[in-house]
Amino acid sequence: MTGALTGSELVVASRDQVAAEVVAIGLRRPDGGDLPEWTPGAHVDLELGGGLLRQYSLCGDPGDRSTLLIAVQREPAGRGGSRLAHERLTVGATVRVRGPRNTFPLVAARRYLFVAGGIGITPIRPMVDAADAAGADWRLVYGGRARATMAFAAVLRRRYGDRVSLCPQDETGLLDLAGLLGEPGGRLVYCCGPEALIRAVEEHCQGWPPGSLHVERFTPAGDTGEAETTIEVELALSGRTVLVPPGTPILRAVEEAGVPVLSSCREGTCGTCETPVLGGVPEHRDSLLTEQERAAGDVMLICVSRARTPRLVLEL
Structure with a gap:
């Protein structure tokens, strides 16, 4: 991917x-110009206002440089991002976008099994197209609560x-993962969907x-449960050292010390705050x-991760 958007x-x-x-939702440049290149598995960050920055997988055609296509599922019990997207992203509206970035790339292989659950179909859809175009042997198993909730199901x-x-x-019950997955068999498995599906x-x-196995999560998997202690973090580029007490994310401590860091999800799922160690x-x-x-x-996501040693040196 080249020429990524930086809040355009x-x-x-x-x-x-x-x-x-x-x-x-299809997004285009106001002047109709070409958008950045991207590969299956990529996502973009949308600035939805009110301080909300959310990630959405690209689910269109990577060969179409005119449009970035995303799909947004309204989550009544969510944190507000999907509601804002549904309410504000009407035809003609504008939105600031960063990316694309790919933390879920499709590795070249001869055989694939794609497993998607619900809105997890979004990064998988262009992967299926790419695998088919490459002549690979592939299969997609796509589950959802009900047929009416499954985006792109009929098209696929x-x-x-x-x-x-x-x-x-509601028609077939839970996915028979044991029967579907079986033994490795020289294939790659790509999975995206609810946390329960990914864990299984x-x-x-x-x-x-x-x-x-390659997975992408929309929600955090959770921490290790280990007890925390205060850690010392040296910021090599800024010439600062900060103390990070238990219960405080490194990212927050660094920001409070006056050092800006690009971040987004703050849950360890998007990769925006990835920092060299x-x-x-x-x-x-x-x-x-x-x-x-x-x-x-040699890298870490400082929004959630901590340290096994009393001191860390970060390239910040």
Whole structure:
């Protein structure tokens, strides 16, 4: 991806109801110019006003440089972002956008199993298109509460036929993950959806070869539950050292020390605050980094993660 947006104002060019409580929103430049390149799995950050910044996966065609397509599910019990998006992102409205960024990239392979739950279909949809265009052997299993709630279900089934299995819970019950996943078999599994689905898939795939399973979360997986102590964080670029007490995120302590940091979700799911680690050992509490990235210990998400050593040195 090149030429990422940095708070650029885009116009809502289209808005379509694609499922119960889900709208697909097409964003374009006011002058009609080309938008940044992106790859399947990418997302953008939308500044929705009132201090709310939310991430939405791109679910359109990466070859279409005129439009960035997102789909937003209204969440009555959410934190307000989906409500604002549904209310404010009407055709002709403008919104500031950052990105695209990709923390859920599609790795080239000959075989894939895609597992989507609910609005988790959004990053998976362009992956399916890319896998098919590459001639890969793939299957999509897509679950939801009911058929009417499943965005893009009819389009996917119409285009790809039996390679797409639609599993509305009110018709077929819960997904038979054991039957679907089976053994590794040399394929890659991509999963996005509710936390319960992702955890169940992760549990089944424990012990599989590294890199076999790729997931993206919309909500945090939770911390380690370990007791916290005060840590010392040196900000190498700023020449500052801050003390971070128990219960205080490193990000907040750094901001309170007057050092600005780009951030978004503050839950360890988006990757916006990813920071290079120059010294010390991070205690990773995010829901984004791979096991290999965690083991390397050279980056961390400072909105949720802490330290296993009394001192950290960060490139801030």
